[in-house]
Structure formats: structure tokens, C-alpha cells
Amino acid sequence: MGELAVPERILKWQLEVPQGQIVEESQTAGPRSPILMKSVERVSKLPVVEETVKIAMNVYGKLKGANCIFNWSLKKVEYTAAKAAESTAPLVLRLQRQIEIVDGLLCIGLDYVEWNIPAVKLPPSQMYENAKQCVSKCAQRCGNCSNAVMDCTASKLQKLRRICGGSEPTKKSEPEHIPEPEASSSAGPSQPSAS
Known part of the structure; x- marks a missing residue:
């Protein structure tokens, strides 16, 4: 000073x-x-x-x-x-x-x-503008990347639901009927009785 x-x-x-x-x-x-x-x-x-x-x-x-x-x-x-x-x-x-x-x-x-x-x-004002443009481009790329990841994740979740037997949430279809196990002992292997 x-x-x-x-x-x-x-x-x-x-x-x-x-x-x-x-x-x-x-x-x-x-x-x-x-x-x-x-x-x-x-x-x-x-x-x-x-x-x-x-x-x-x-x-x-x-x-x-x-x-x-x-x-x-x-x-x-x-x-x-x-x-x-x-x-x-x-x-x-x-x-x-x-x-x-x-x-x-x-x-x-x-x-x-x-x-x-x-x-x-460069003058300080030009340095500021260049830095602002660089940060904006980087933020836009990051946003695009995160959108792509979300789209990819959503499509994989939909495929996984189809494989596991669930329905896709975007389709307006009735849920698939999954048969419930029968209560009778004749259907399926016999259980050993406890004596």
C-alpha cells in the first residue's frame, strides 16, 4: 500500500x-x-x-x-x-x-x-465473459448428460419390470393375472407329516 x-x-x-x-x-x-x-x-x-x-x-x-x-x-x-x-x-x-x-x-x-x-x-471484462460462457457450456453439457442418464435408467427399469412380470407404468393395460397357489395338498409335492 x-x-x-x-x-x-x-x-x-x-x-x-x-x-x-x-x-x-x-x-x-x-x-x-x-x-x-x-x-x-x-x-x-x-x-x-x-x-x-x-x-x-x-x-x-x-x-x-x-x-x-x-x-x-x-x-x-x-x-x-x-x-x-x-x-x-x-x-x-x-x-x-x-x-x-x-x-x-x-x-x-x-x-x-x-x-x-x-x-x-485480455481485459478483465473479456475474461469474465469468456469464463461465463465456459461455465454455461459446461452446465448445459452436465444437464444433457444427466438427462441421458435418467432416460437410460428409466428404459432399463421398464425392461426390468417386463422381465419380472410387472406392467409398464406408461401403458394403460390391465395388470397381468398371477395365479395364487392352491390350498389343497394334491397340487404340488407332498409334505412329510410330522409324527
Whole structure:
């Protein structure tokens, strides 16, 4: 949050001359910029990130202007963040080569993501519409599949009823007469008597 509120200090800290060389500390009022990370610049230009930053800056501005205590507190946080950035500049200069290696790896990873997921370059509204269409198609397919399963199950139940001797519920036929067992002992095998 502190970085969003102090863009002037950050911009002074990361000035570039036209040839791409970093401006020395003696040429500006503040410390010289140790490194400009290309990966951070590329990520910040993605439409989703740009939109998120705009919303965050808007909310931050409203929060800061809502109350004098919030304003005072957030100014102290901004000041502390700026001082921390100034105090870490020498350390960042010492680690410049390692940071450049990490930046290169991040750029390779970003290339991979942009190549395999081109939707990251779309504006948020287009991403939303695409996701909504995808979910609608999936829900429609699931509905069609469940209807097919229900139809299949109903037809199998009807076949099973026919095999077991029951009638189909959709036909208006009289139930089949199933003969009841006779009560006399002459019909069927004789039972041994208990003596």
C-alpha cells in the first residue's frame, strides 16, 4: 500500500536516461536506482494488474481522505516505506547481479504463462465473459448428460419390470393375472407329516 501512495519518490528513485542508463545519485536529488526489473514492469502492464492497481489506489485514496487519523497513519507508513527503500539501496546494489538473474528467470516464466495462457492479456471484462460462457457450456453439457442418464435408467427399469412380470407404468393395460397357489395338498409335492 505504501508504494501506491509515494509514486513521486519511487519515480525519482528509478529515473532513466534515453539510452537506458540509470541516472547517478549525483545527478538527482535522491539515491540512484539500483535496478529496474523488466518482469515487474511487464506484470504491471497486464490488464488485470492495471485494473487492480487502479481500484486499490482509488480505495486507498478514499480511505486516506475519510478520516484525519487514517490520513496521519498512512502518511507515517508512506514515510517509513520511503526511508526503508532508501536504506536498502546499497544492499540492492551489492546484489544487482543476482537480482538481474532472478529478473531474467521471472521474464522467462512470464513468457511461458503468456504463451500458454493468452487470456492473461485480455481485459478483465473479456475474461469474465469468456469464463461465463465456459461455465454455461459446461452446465448445459452436465444437464444433457444427466438427462441421458435418467432416460437410460428409466428404459432399463421398464425392461426390468417386463422381465419380472410387472406392467409398464406408461401403458394403460390391465395388470397381468398371477395365479395364487392352491390350498389343497394334491397340487404340488407332498409334505412329510410330522409324527
